[in-house]
Amino acid sequence: MSGAAPQAALCVRNLRKAYKDVVAVDGLDLEVRGGECFGLLGPNGAGKTTTIEICEGLTAADSGDVEVLGMRWNADARELRQRLGIQLQETQLSEKLTVMETVRLFRSFFRRGPEAAEVIALVQLGEKRKSRVGGLSGGQKQRLALACALVGDPEFLFLDEPTTGLDPQARRQLWDLIEQFKLAGRTILMTTHYMDEAERLCDRVAIMDHGKAIAVGTPRELIASIGVEQLVEFSAGGAAQALDVSALRRIAGVREVRAENGNVRMQVSELHQAVPALLDELDRQGVPLTELRTHSASLEDVFVILTGRHLRDE
Amino acid sequence: MSSASAAWADHPLPQLTLVRFREFWREPEAIFWVFVFPVLLAAGLGLAFRNRPPDVLKIAAVTPELARSLRQEKLLDVEQLSAPAAEAALRTGKVALLAAPAPGGAVVYRYDDTNPEGRTARMLADRAVQRAAGRVDPVASSDRLMREPGSRYIDFLIPGLLGMNLMGSAIWGMGFAIVDARRKKLMKRLIATPMPRHDYLLSFVLARLLLLVVEVGVLLGFGAWVFQVPVRGSMLDLAVLCVLGSLSFSALGLLIASRAQTIEAASGLMNTVMMPMWIVSGVFFSAQRFPAALQPVIRALPLTAVIDALRAHMLQGAGLAQVAPQLGVLLVWLLVCFTLALKLFRWR
Numbered sequence: 001m002s003g004a005a006p007q008a009a010l011c012v013r014n015l016r017k018a019y020k021d022v023v024a025v026d027g028l029d030l031e032v033r034g035g036e037c038f039g040l041l042g043p044n045g046a047g048k049t050t051t052i053e054i055c056e057g058l059t060a061a062d063s064g065d066v067e068v069l070g071m072r073w074n075a076d077a078r079e080l081r082q083r084l085g086i087q088l089q090e091t092q093l094s095e096k097l098t099v100m101e102t103v104r105l106f107r108s109f110f111r112r113g114p115e116a117a118e119v120i121a122l123v124q125l126g127e128k129r130k131s132r133v134g135g136l137s138g139g140q141k142q143r144l145a146l147a148c149a150l151v152g153d154p155e156f157l158f159l160d161e162p163t164t165g166l167d168p169q170a171r172r173q174l175w176d177l178i179e180q181f182k183l184a185g186r187t188i189l190m191t192t193h194y195m196d197e198a199e200r201l202c203d204r205v206a207i208m209d210h211g212k213a214i215a216v217g218t219p220r221e222l223i224a225s226i227g228v229e230q231l232v233e234f235s236a237g238g239a240a241q242a243l244d245v246s247a248l249r250r251i252a253g254v255r256e257v258r259a260e261n262g263n264v265r266m267q268v269s270e271l272h273q274a275v276p277a278l279l280d281e282l283d284r285q286g287v288p289l290t291e292l293r294t295h296s297a298s299l300e301d302v303f304v305i306l307t308g309r310h311l312r313d314e
Numbered sequence: 315m316s317s318a319s320a321a322w323a324d325h326p327l328p329q330l331t332l333v334r335f336r337e338f339w340r341e342p343e344a345i346f347w348v349f350v351f352p353v354l355l356a357a358g359l360g361l362a363f364r365n366r367p368p369d370v371l372k373i374a375a376v377t378p379e380l381a382r383s384l385r386q387e388k389l390l391d392v393e394q395l396s397a398p399a400a401e402a403a404l405r406t407g408k409v410a411l412l413a414a415p416a417p418g419g420a421v422v423y424r425y426d427d428t429n430p431e432g433r434t435a436r437m438l439a440d441r442a443v444q445r446a447a448g449r450v451d452p453v454a455s456s457d458r459l460m461r462e463p464g465s466r467y468i469d470f471l472i473p474g475l476l477g478m479n480l481m482g483s484a485i486w487g488m489g490f491a492i493v494d495a496r497r498k499k500l501m502k503r504l505i506a507t508p509m510p511r512h513d514y515l516l517s518f519v520l521a522r523l524l525l526l527v528v529e530v531g532v533l534l535g536f537g538a539w540v541f542q543v544p545v546r547g548s549m550l551d552l553a554v555l556c557v558l559g560s561l562s563f564s565a566l567g568l569l570i571a572s573r574a575q576t577i578e579a580a581s582g583l584m585n586t587v588m589m590p591m592w593i594v595s596g597v598f599f600s601a602q603r604f605p606a607a608l609q610p611v612i613r614a615l616p617l618t619a620v621i622d623a624l625r626a627h628m629l630q631g632a633g634l635a636q637v638a639p640q641l642g643v644l645l646v647w648l649l650v651c652f653t654l655a656l657k658l659f660r661w662r
Contacts, residue, residue, distance in 0.1 A: 058506055058662070081508035088506065092498035094338040097333060108329040111506040151509070 015064035026211035039202030085154030095134030110152030139170025383446035411446035509538030546631030
């Protein structure tokens with residue numbers, strides 16, 4: 001299970017799936033190595049959930065090949081189900097059962113695995129084990145769902161948007177748990193539309209858009225691939241005269257300038273030189289500055305640069 | 315939660331069946347509809363249609379002599395009143411008849427002859443007055459009364475309610491739970507585990523059969539205790555009938571729930587299936603009242619089959635051989651619905 005054996009835990013080749021009028025997955029290739037945490041990052045509707053559900057054997061692909069742990073769904077479904085841990089998006093577990101009853105139910109489906117109480121302690125629901133599921137908070141429900149995915153001691157964990165809809169504290173708590181499982185050497189495939197989540201948890205990320213992987217690599221590689229270290233954004237709303245964008249492009253260290261109704265976004269390599277020069281230039285043009293932000297390039301910027309859209313755009 | 319009990323309990327089928335029970339017991343409405351409602355219905359209808367002791371009729375007499383003669387008749391409740399008070403009581407319906415003396419030792423009865431009570435009171439009062447005056451009946455007569463258990467309305471009703479309850483609890487129990495699990499994507503989550511799918515469906519049947527014991531016991535126990543409703547056939551035959559009936563209705567429920575995605579769609583379907591049977595299958599009144607042309611259709615319905623078989627068993631002591639046609643109907647429903655349901659069933 002260590003990094004020494006780079007055998008593929010999941011191999012997806014030329015996967016296609018269309019619903020009535022939408023192509024959800026359009027010729028996707030993926031490889032997830034044993035022991036890594038792999039993220040599918042993309043906006044809603046990019047085909048992440050369809051992809052992960054095909055890999056989980058819950059949805060049939062139109063064409064293409066999926067191999068999980070060296071097995072295929074049509075031949076080895078029973079064995080695969082024993083070895084995978086799955087968390088679906090928006091499952092509502094029975095509200096009238098207690099935490100303990102729910103975990104025991106799921107535990108009964110697997111040949112081997114930890115005791116129910118052990119898993120409950122692991123996801124920090126020990127104090128809630130006798131509470132009804134209906135009375136849990138969103139974060140607690142999500143941790144219970146994670147416990148149900150872990151009862152079979154899975155080699156491979158599938159998490160579909162594990163933190164969507166949670167408050168920041170509950171998200172961080174869940175991230176800590178997922179990091180623990182990574183340390184235990186399990187393989188994880190997760191989907192998310194939070195770039196910070198992917199950057200923090202994933203060893204490698206595939207950025208998905210319109211059913212295709214438009215970039216694959218470690219978060220660091222992907223960010224480096226856009227050749228941008230820093231981004232500067234400012235607003236010049238209420239300026240008497242129009243901003244001369246071409247003058248901004250001539251500032252040393254500025255690579256690209258994009259202006260959209262008063263908001264300007266610049267890719268910059270030398271922040272400490274570019275910002276003073278930018279302020280001087282705006283001063284010279286007589287444009288008042290209403291807002292100025294700078295940040296290091298993130299996966300969000302990778303997505304914006306590759307697609308021209310934001311991740312969270314609906 | 316001891317590890318000794320865990321050994322047998324930690325298999326999918328016992329766990330899933332336990333879930334069914336927990337979900338049922340923790341839903342107070344379900345308990346009400348399955349256990350309390352049929353008993354309340356039986357109690358209410360049993361009281362409303364009970365065989366009352368023959369009514370004692372209230373009449374008024376205006377003289378003590380007349381009152382004394384009339385009191386010889388046990389079925390009359392005689393009140394002696396002054397003439398104006400008696401008049402007022404008659405007009406307001408407090409008494410059915412007024413007896414007053416007439417000249418020459420005669421008697422005058424005043425009553426409304428369009429009211430059956432008035433006519434009955436007239437006959438009873440006159441008989442009492444004539445006998446008091448010395449009349450002897452030329453033919454000796456005596457009465458033997460028919461009020462035995464087995465032929466009253468409540469005896470007809472209890473098997474009907476039992477059949478209705480078997481249908482309702484099986485179809486609702488199956489339909490709502492399955493559609494709800496599908497709607498919440500809980501079913502999809504379950505099939506993402508190695509859970510054997512037949513265990514999931516079997517757990518519903520198992521839970522249903524165990525609850526059936528309580529359900530049938532409560533209603534029949536109530537009928538026997540409060541109204542002395544008989545169960546004349548053998549207990550084993552009764553068990554076979556109830557189990558077969560419940561299985562047929564469960565299969566029907568499974569078929570109804572096989573595709574529905576929302577509770578609304580499922581309850582619409584369930585009502586469409588059950589409502590006609592509540593009306594035509596003879597729960598509250600005999601199915602024979604519908605036109606002869608409809609009888610073959612009505613007899614082919616599962617609820618009619620269950621109720622007819624239960625009535626024959628409980629009231630006439632029929633064995634399974636005598637209700638073979640009904641058993642056949644139920645068996646056909648069971649096989650057809652179950653086969654179709656398995657073909658159509660969607661897990662997500």
